[in-house]
Amino acid sequence: MLSRLARPVLPIKVSSRTSPSRPATASATEPSPFSPHSKMADTLVLRGTMRGHFDVVTAIAAPIDNSDMIVSSSRDKSVLVWQLTKDAPAAAVDGSGGGSSYGVPRRRLTGHSHFVQDVVLSSDGQFALSGSWDGDLRLWDLSTGVTTRRFTGHTKDVLSVAFSVDNRQIVSASRDRTIKLWNTLGECKYTIQDADAHTNWVSCVRFSPNALSPNIISGSWDRTVKVWNLTNCKLRSTLAGHSGYVNTVAVSPDGSLCASGGKDGVTLLWDLAEGKRLYSLDAGAIIHALCFSPSRYWLCAATQESVKIWDLESKSVVQDLKPEATATKNQMLYCTSLTWSADGSTLFTGYTDGAIRVWEIRY
Template identity: 75%
Template sequence: MADGLVLRGTMRAHTDSVTAIATPIDNSDMIVTASRDKSIILWHLTKEERTYGVPRRRLTGHSHFVQDVVLSSDGQFALSGSWDGELRLWDLAAGKSARRFVGHTKDVMSVAFSVDNRQIVSASRDRTIKLWNTLGECKYTIQDGDAHSDWVSCVRFSPNTVHPTIVSASWDRTVKVWNLTNCKLRNTLAGHSGYVNTVAVSPDGSLCASGGKDGVILLWDLAEGKKLYSLDAGAIIHALCFSPNRYWLCAATEQSIKIWDLESKSIVEDLKVDLKTEADAATGGNANKKKVIYCTSLNWSADGSTLFSGYTDGVLLIELTRKMFSRLFIVESFWSQDNDGGRPLINVRWPGYESFYDHFSITFIMLNLIILSIFFTIERVKGFIPKFCFSRPQTRSFNYLKTLFKQSNLTF
């Protein structure tokens, strides 16, 4: 296991591949997962030492694999897409299907809520993208003309409300960007040499990442419709997600989970669980029938502290970040040189307070650490976990923070 993340526990209830993981934006103690066992599970996160969560409800109704699931922003509803060709809207409190969306002629591969939860988009193996309202009425179908020429594997809304867009990925090896207002094509992003399985949009909506058969992640500028650069994952990519509070991109591949720092374009984590094999009584231990288990889905918690990953054997693994010291004491900081090129200027922020410092003293440091620790304790009780981010990659580690203090003739 890599140094930055530590395996915290597992969650077991699905009997087949975990195809999607949805986490709430309020960071509450629940997640929702979809599986090829035809079910959706609402989990309560107990965060116990061995079993990190327990099933609270199992939602059934789809007659085939459930390929995708997402949550509404208020966490009250889940939206699923299945190989039975339908979408379903689920009332999580009641544990029942509230609405069916019928219109696709083949498997539904991907679904998404708009930022305001008023619109729904779906992608299918029938090569179409459909835009729905929450009443289950299809308002527009993207087909023919500029539409994809093969299966549409993934579709997402951009969180950018100024220029609302839909981003889709396809087995025709392209990613397409559509104007949400009229469902017209804005850009076709070409560059992959194999089918594209997945696409993810950054939290600010400025860029997207795509990956699939060729094992290469392409990063795109959504506004300009241009390729920025590529990252080699080395294996088929099944899922991508951006960290909500770090400039990181995570990829689920058939070898491992890889995490890149996008500023340095370097791998910061390569999470290789022991590749398990299936050779139980059902196969009689026949080596020829062994099946390698790999990650098929992943998602971050809203605060970026927890990474959930789902595997082909139905197991979920939960990794926690080890940035606890940084999250405890520094809410947000930026550094640069002062005007005369001398000491570093440190800008420390937390709610209601911001200051620049070019001179440190032990008294000042200790006082601020005490204040910050008190603030953290109060806000943690209230349910708020401060964000942690650095503006430059060289200040993203604790070692570099120590270097800054050494430049001020202090020990830390």
């Protein structure tokens, strides 16, 4: 069954998710240049709302073939597999409160005993990988909804997970301050916990999609981003500049850039090859998640106040997205996770009220 995970594949996508207190970039086996295609006239409009989770949506992942499905994770301890209807309303099959005009939950994956903090998809879209505050990772066969592997070894909450481009390797980050590299059989091949390791929670971890320079990129509550050589798990560079904890990191589609954000409300852009800071973008509020557009020179940030979209060529805000309401009875309403569809036409945003709000490009 897992042989499907081991074959070479086409590009994987970046997803990004909520900060732990409260992602895979589009790439090919031969990365294409990350060139600007944004049009300032393009705007995002709210297309629909998907309801099925009962608590904060912590992560969203979309398949690279642009098929009509996504997966999401939540503090309700579940992973949902969604069918995107896009037009007609339909009823959910699991009694979660019905569907919406954009998508319905078709399968609820349960087994974790605590918050599910992150979820990503294999590049063929047949498997999902989740990480939870119960300390485990789970590999799910989406055709059956069954856990095919459990990954145990972290001593505290798992905060972030990722697949390598070829799906042969898995990386996880934890509140135990370690990064673990696994194979798909659930065997831990290496644990980063030496003198160069992070000195606080590791909140986010991603693989670089650049096959010529295979890296692991991690962000931590020690206020740093670190770049690790995938071949030997040794430190390549430490990127320092944040004045508060780092919640999230995202890697550009060609693997040349990294963006990081967190408590200080500032997004820092880094040159991964040179290991140096390029510039900063002020979000003005805590940043919970970041993702690059796969089709435009845009960077999106889920913040405590809104979803900000920057054009990286002009370094200006293209749009500031806010939902129809700003609060619920029990909590403030804000975006905690987000990801693009593979073609870059649709932005999926997860919120504290358990809903996924869907935005589409209007040309």
